[in-house]
Amino acid sequence: MIGKIMATAVAAGAIGTVVFTLKDKSKRDKVKNKFRKNQRSNAIEIDKNAGHPDPYDINDNTMVSEGALYAVQRYNEEVDETNSDKKISYYN
Secondary structure (H helix, E strand, C coil), rough: HHHHHHHHHHHHHHHHHHHHHHHHHHHHHHHHHHHHHHHHCCCCCCCCCCCCCCCCCHHHHHHHHHHHHHHHHHHHHHHHHHHHHHCCCCCC
16 A cells, blocks of 8 residues: 555656656757767667678678587587487397
């Protein structure tokens, strides 16, 4: 019961603060500008080569091929482990 009253009081206080802050146009513009500036600063810069690798960039191609092989090697290790536990014998 007290928790609900406390949550309501906190929500009412937060709403009151927002209304008080945003009722003046100059304060509202300041908040908008800060929000927009924060959005621009959080933007992720994408590498110009992302998605379109250069076939002559040896270092990048090596990294990609090693990354692709990792999953295959991991799968082969898992399969080998499960097969070694079964001890399949073809000469009974």
